[in-house]
Amino acid sequence: MTKKIYVLHENNEWTIHLEKRLQELSLPYELWHLDEGTVNLNEAPPEGVFYSRMSASSHTRDHRYAPELTGAVLAWLEFHGRTVFNGTEALTYELSKVKQYLQLERFGITTPKTVVAVGKARIVEAAKQLHTVPFITKHNRAGKGLGVQLFYSIEALEEYLASDRFEEPVDGITLVQEYIKSPEQFITRAEFIGGKYMYSVRVDTSEGFELCPADACQIGDLFCPVGEAPKSNMKFQVVENTYPELIAKFEQFLAASKIDVAGIEFIVDAEGKTYAYDVNTNTNYNADAESIHGTYGMLELAKFLGAQLNK
Template sequence: MSASLPDLAVVYEHPEWFEPLFRALDRHGVSYVKVPLAGGSFDPAGSPAPATVVFSRVAMSSFLREPEHPIFYAQSLFEHWQGLGTRVVNASALNIDTSKARQMSLIARLGLKGPATRVAHRQADIPAAAQGLRFPVLVKADIGGAGAGITRYETPEKLAEAAGEKWCPVGVNGISLIQEYAPRRDGKVTRVETLNGKYLYALDIESPGDAFDLCPADACLVRPGAPTLTMTKANPSPEIIAAVERIAVEGGLEVGGVEYLIDERNGDVLFYDINGLSNFVANPVQVLGFDPHDTLVDWLKAIVAEEKIKRGGERAA
């Protein structure tokens, strides 16, 4: 590959979400190229990566903004570049990020608690799948983002009616999750961000009512209809941090967040979401006391340096 390649390519779908990242890259003097997925194509017999290192910023909520969303295209593109020997940061997170069903299986496999959940293949299967769950329940799309379409059903009859009329949320892959509703202690959830499998920071997010769109980043908060969120720095217990780090490592998250709530009925810690796209909190210095984008960029710079050394050694050999 040419020595004149930029150090980093940031591959993304949302046109505004990554401006804080781009500003941090500029501050640190990183040579990078922006690669929006819209309009993309590649040659399976060619199309080398556009930079020494590629950073995946693919949002699962992209299907809400564009019917021809790039989620599956990005998976094929990243696998192509990886096959050519390119380091694609966080491509490993796509397997877990693209399925809430896989997320809940991972949480259970690690011996952690989550809301009681059933996974249904078709809308017609939802009422039977929900048998034995405590109502109210939530129905979620398997591939979701920004709280996409999450709907609460108070009774089995209401759920059966919605499923019969095909009103229930389904993912773009046709899969739905039925999950026992757990009331949040103090009306909040906690989002723990990780970097390279290690704790970065945690954030308590409070929302009005049962809002499920809890993205705390700058661009999320200015969207029409977005809920008013209260965000404060959180300090999870060492046990919770250790659990989150296990989830991040086993789930292949190089950069990503894990969300949990405390069930106000019994005090259980319930992990319910694994997110491979971290936009980080708005006003980070005010909320956290530091800007996590700087930490992220320092880590990316180290990866770029490692790749250059490796490629130099391969050329010498």
């Protein structure tokens, strides 16, 4: 049987661009859509290279247990010694910002001050413990800006929690976090393939965004550099790496966390201090920004997977 590249995922819209690149390079591949399925632990998996694109926001597409199924599949693959990229450990980081932040801090990467809470009363308590305003809330298991709200007072938070606007996190965990303001109103997303830095994309957050600039590229499709669908050239720009020490720390973090493909988002405050706030192991790319720069993330990813298959 011919060895293949197997792509594990739950969203065709985020996979079609990689599929096109695999076809372009004439690489054998197969998609495993894991919104539901079975795993026969009595049989060995096929030979090949396996790459997981499972997303923390799968439940918003009615794929509530896709990450759990993917976790079972990844454990099965790793038990049989298959080559897996973004495997079981990487998945745990995708599903928990708490784990992301603690691991980032372990490698000397500053993250926003954060207090973890379960229960509405505890969310208020967490905000008081934070001792800073304004502050934001967000979901621990998230993506797409789930649960992100900006507050200028405890009273405003209490009003939100009592309203029908409150979103219950899928894992029950709400994060209360200091608000980091970027004076130039942009965030930066550093992209990595095979654990190595590829490029950075600057995302303009100045238009139509009133919540938290630090999460602008996750607030729905308008702000998210998803796939290779055209967006405004001015909103997404591939930029030179002006933070080499930070990028080096990111690479160390990825290697230690067994994350092979990721986009890491960070913001710079008025004093020039950087804060990393999201690690996305289901990273996507922007067509317009890439066409100007001449580097294509999905093409580089397909080349990487092809090289691993041929090893």
